[in-house]
Amino acid sequence: AATFRASEHQHIRYNPLQDEWVLVSAHRMKRPWQGQVEPQLLKTVPRHDPLNPLCPGATRANGEVNPHYDGTFLFDNDFPALQPDAPDPGPSDHPLFRAEAARGVCKVMCFHPWSDVTLPLMSVPEIRAVIDAWASVTEELGAQYPWVQIFENKGAMMGCSNPHPHCQVWASSFLPDIAQREERSQQTYHSQHGKPLLLEYGHQELLRKERLVLTSEHWIVLVPFWAVWPFQTLLLPRRHVRRLPELNPAERDDLASIMKKLLTKYDNLFETSFPYSMGWHGAPTGLKTGATCDHWQLHAHYYPPLLRSATVRKFMVGYEMLAQAQRDLTPEQVRTHILGRHIRSPHFLTGSQ
């Protein structure tokens, strides 16, 4: 029998954080692409557009006027999926028809007064201000709600409808599905092994060095062993940190600088403003803020949709929607591409270190 090589032989890998499997079929990158090509929006964005509701001084959908902010700016989403008051659906009359109350708050956070920048184009102190704002909003909304989801949809491909650099914050009265899965997995791992799952995972990746993308004094960026999206990465603190507000000033500065490096590498990969959805996961808040959440390790997930170039994405469709996630190149190959040492095709460009 042939010797197993991950880059040649299909196999499945387990995601212990989200309790899911992924099918890895690296040999599939060889197939030609004849499918949909995404429009590349090279339209220049004006630095200031008084009609853009995210700009300083602009009027929003609800008639409010934005202040002339010069750093970050946080406000209530004018079309929130979660509102603070909503009646309870009441008891269910059948176990197959279960509905429950959902309450919450949706906010939008502008990263910068200018529309023509993105995080990697911002300075390290400007990114640090975003991190401070993330920590504050987690503290503020976490006082009341058990889950505060910070996420950024970047690029039109990720459903982002406004080019102004911004993220969203949705706080909810319930623990969302994926939070529940991560809670369960980390809890189980901690009780079985006596250490936090992601702290141990980070240590292992530092030893193995096969999937590391960037390391700094306080942070690690890696392509997880179980990554689903082609260029997915995981950003982890080296120290055991449960929630964003716990980060100390040195860790925040270092985070700003490693984020700038990662996002610059991403932009260089396909010479485009790299689209992604990203978000932070930390220990539950609300009534849980006091509870022992020692099994939790703070982390950010980056999920970029691109596969082969700035215009060819990975489609998570038929098999993925109905059976299981599937990927076309190994996490170990991806690391090399992001680092830019191995130039596989004209699509894979050298990243600046």
Added chain:
Amino acid sequence: AATFRASEHQHIRYNPLQDEWVLVSAHRMKRPWQGQVEPQLLKTVPRHDPLNPLCPGATRANGEVNPHYDGTFLFDNDFPALQPDAPDPGPSDHPLFRAEAARGVCKVMCFHPWSDVTLPLMSVPEIRAVIDAWASVTEELGAQYPWVQIFENKGAMMGCSNPHPHCQVWASSFLPDIAQREERSQQTYHSQHGKPLLLEYGHQELLRKERLVLTSEHWIVLVPFWAVWPFQTLLLPRRHVRRLPELNPAERDDLASIMKKLLTKYDNLFETSFPYSMGWHGAPTGLKTGATCDHWQLHAHYYPPLLRSATVRKFMVGYEMLAQAQRDLTPEQVRTHILGRHIRSPHFLTGSQ
């Protein structure tokens, strides 16, 4: 306190089949859309193109020449994600780094010799031939593999790279993630309630009549109570059927006719060839074919990406990827739109009954 109304008040709903929650925020349909608009490919497809590898008589990537088929045509995928032989990754050296062997077969099935038709444009006997071919391939590959996933990616928006009407069949040596979830949920429900989950669910929907889209002598189509995609539907036999090959001739004819009706309604909804990913789920096969799988009920899921029109899709991004699925209109509202009785905006068109 206000009285709860699903179409006005956000709430969460539970999917007992896949053990997941969805956030329903129907009031959100009011927000304006300024994001990405999909290209509408109105390009006419030639009925026969000798350079299209799916056409009768054409040469495929591996050099093989297709027969001049005049019904359905099944062949091996030239770029398979699963191959029959692959070495085993061997034992794992750490619980956070688990990989396992994956073996299988990937096939492509053309539905019709012509490239310019889709299932709803085909005749009922032609669709019946597709159903027979689905049953045969399930039987053939199910003899060896525990899971045979039949799925169709329709439309460029769903990553479909060839307009010729076709589906794919991926059989695997492992039970994929979603199959495992459905296995677990149906098993538990059956042992607790003494009846198959989806059989009871179908009965309930027939009584409640709030989410039914189509019914026939042997089949039901409904928008599930827990639907995630805006126009998602579930297709169920009325009788307890575990796998496609068990369907009798009358049930197959009736299935062909209800599929044609459903897909025609979908095409009418936004006056476009409606994109979707769909697939069949039945009881596991392989060594399990003989085992009691009485908790299983055969069904097909339809997952269409569109939200507001032929060019505006629902993006499952930030919150959905990092926290939980979220939808902008209720399953009950969707039923009315698909049936075409309630014209909400110029985007929602009257479907032909």
